[in-house]
Amino acid sequence: MSTAALKHRHADNAAVWIAGAAGFIVLWFIVYARLAPLSEWIVSLFPLARASRSGDAAVFFVFETPKVLMLLTLVVFAMGMVRSFFSPERTRAFLAGKREGLGNIAAAGLGTVTPFCSCSAVPMFLGFVSAGVPLGVTFSFLIAAPMVNEVALGLLFALIGWKVALVYLAFGLGVAIVAGWVIGRLHLEGWLEQWVRDMRTGVAQIPSIRLTTIDRVKAGIEAVKDIVGKVWMWVAVGIAAGALIHGYVPTGLLASIMGRGAWWSVPVAVVLGIPMYSNAAGIIPVVQALLSKGAALGTSLAFMMSVIALSFPEMIILRKVLSVRLIAVFVGVVGAGILAVGFLFNAIF
């Protein structure tokens, strides 16, 4: 094929991709704008009294599920494109030898945009530490990466609103930065497993592949397939649980146990969150329902952060490289940070 023909084919391709993406977004908005009447209509097909509790719960479920999944798709797609600009290797190269403080801030920020999978947490930890990224900076990355992610932010935005999503972003980063910094100041390198301490490996040179805009759009689509394909069920289950709470739990019931007045509810929420292992997809719809029934925002946020950031399965994975003492410090420091966020919020809002 001649270069001219090749160029033409590429241009064609790009045009098709742009038209496809634009068409998709237009369709998205048309459907999204009509979701409310559509859900009322669907529920009216069922033998449910609209004014009853079950009618309320049904409308909530039928409206919220597609709404949340649609918003989530958009957010995940955008983040998939953003993530295609970052790679763990580049992040590591950037953080290697960074001083504490600024390093913690950079690590937490990069943690939110670098492609991350929890099954990669240990190789990443080892890769970072062995390449000379300070321990505390590594922790800032490892705390931020799972906690501040597009699923959590997308769902908070879709279900509760952009203000709470922004606040979660800011305080999630804050906890990651401060907790990583504290762990760094404690100089706990000696508490790593012996073989980890002895390991000083080189940094692999991986041939980088130049990505075109089309590749990045494809990366966004892949992210949607991968992430939304995995979490949609959790979202549906979470919204169903939320719908039941909406329909059946009397307003204000939770105010006494999860309200602002009950200071002890924040530590209880954090402790309860540790053994609970759910991703953001399942927990946020429930949190939204709790909020609407009088639970305090700080308590709810603390619960959510604890469920997402502190989990037993993750600790068991980390046990392979960290001593039990170091894991205890990790849980203690992160837990204290979440506690502080909870109290702060209950005091402010």
Add this chain to the structure above:
Amino acid sequence: MKHVKVLGPGCKRCQATADMVHAEAAKLGIDIGLEKVTDYAAIAGYGIAATPGVVIDGKIVHAGGLPKPEDIAKWLQEE
């Protein structure tokens, strides 16, 4: 024969990567010996920071996320 190593602690993506390498090699008729490296220390020894990683004849060609089938084909055909 090409020696392919798939680096990964045994997550779903690592298995998928290994399967893709097998499929591509079979398609191209390239004889390969595939080894899965699951030991964390050994994985880290390659200097990568994200799994799954792919090593062909001692050279790291990929790290992090599922590789694309056409890229696998390219790596397998490279000398």
